[in-house]
Amino acid sequence: MELEKFERNNWGSCRLSSLVPPLCRNQHCCLGIDEAGRGPVLGPMVYGICFCPLSNKQDLEELKVADSKTLSEAERERLFEKLDSLKEYLGWALQILSPNVISTSMQQRVKYNLNALSHDTAIALIQYALDSGVQLREVFVDTVGPAEKYQEKLKQRFPELEITVKPKADSLFPIVSAASICAKVARDRAVKSWKFLEDLGDVNLDYGSGYPNDPKTKEWLARNLDPVFGYPQFVRFSWSTAQTIVDSRAVPVRWDDCDGDEKSSSKGSQSMLSFFARKKDDTKHQPHRFFQERKLETVKDL
């Protein structure tokens, strides 16, 4: 798993994949999806898929890839190497969502929450497998949200596939567990090899668990907050823990849509007649249209 592509450009989104085994193009296959790094306030989130012919499901069970959450980082690495060696029949693909992509997606003007981002990423990976010629028949998906709605959404999108969405699917379906291993290993490596884009000198990487309720992580966030620029792009700005520290310790910044937000929460809409009423300063000298159109004004005082 070469992460160099992501390491070079860790502010964007990155797709990594193995070669597609020829067997997967000739035989009916199953595919598992899982994620890694949904909860932390630091580092990327990774979506992973694994796929193999239905006839090889048993081989995965024998590998004992289930219960990946109980494994250490080193054990996960070892398991991944094992999975990667099964090139004859097992393929994988990953979508790495950088903290910057997560933050900008969640904070854009049109609502786009983490669930929607997650679903779209999963859908894109399934589509990638189909586009790569994998003869998919069964898809197994792990979820933290309501399973039925998500399953319905995927079934509508891929009506030809048999889709199963279940919480803790990684402990029920080995193909999901295999995907989970791939995703977790990718996230571990991405975090370990993270290159700070920002010229911050020697950044102390002792940030604890990276989870928002970890006091050590909160302390790291506060220590690495620049009052004008906020955090390094290693941080998910859209997490409320991160936002709270910014609100209290960074300088206020106002954007073009700030007034819009304030106005929309105020008393009520204006009467149509108010647009036709003469304004108080109509008799005041109006600058020539040349200046108004270009937002140029006379200066009375600096």
Add this chain to the structure above:
Amino acid sequence: LLPCEIQYDGHAAVDKYFTPTI
């Protein structure tokens, strides 16, 4: 020129966070 109003006058670590590009 920035597309936002920063309510502060003073030092900012611009070269640490921005790379000028033409």
Add this chain to the structure above:
Amino acid sequence: PDQWVLIARDSLLDLPKKPGDGALFTRLRNPSTGEGALFLFSSCAQQLFEIKVFKEDYHSWFVGQTVQHDGRLFFATPMDALFLILYYLIKAEKEQGKFQPVDQVVVDEAFPSSCILLQCTRAMQSLHHVTEEKEIGSKKFYKYNKEKTLKWLKKKVVQTVKALKSNNICVGGSVHSATFIRSKQMLDVTEEDYTRYAHGLISEYVPEELSADLLKY
């Protein structure tokens, strides 16, 4: 705040020949509104510049390694100092109606720097465009002349029309949002549209009554 961003000619940074003769920001009377406005004299008052500001909500500047909260962009554009002197000539005509030395006309307690206008050589050499002149001994006396002024202003309008055309400024009469700037000239724009637009621009620099007379002219 003690820092602003301004676009101006390089020559304004030239060191003056004598200390104290350098470029000077000062408030003078805007001839159209009668209110104070910021202007800039180059060193030795060789040239007068009007200060305009581009002002839009929600801007700040990065200047080197600093943030400047004030997101305005100032422009210093050269202007004919005669417009400002004209204001005082018209006022003197209304109040006294007689020939006077120009240094007795351009006096303004509220804007003491107005006397610096008299150092603008080019403007001083152009007074005859807007006045009748009398010379007694070595001293010159001036009296505002409306007809001559209208003739002079018409030339300004004609020059402005040329500049509007060569810079492809949209002068069409359609109603649109103030922030919508057409990139192409509308096809049905007439010479009258240009003239009215130019008259409007020149009117920014003359008293209202004179603007009305100029429009009729």
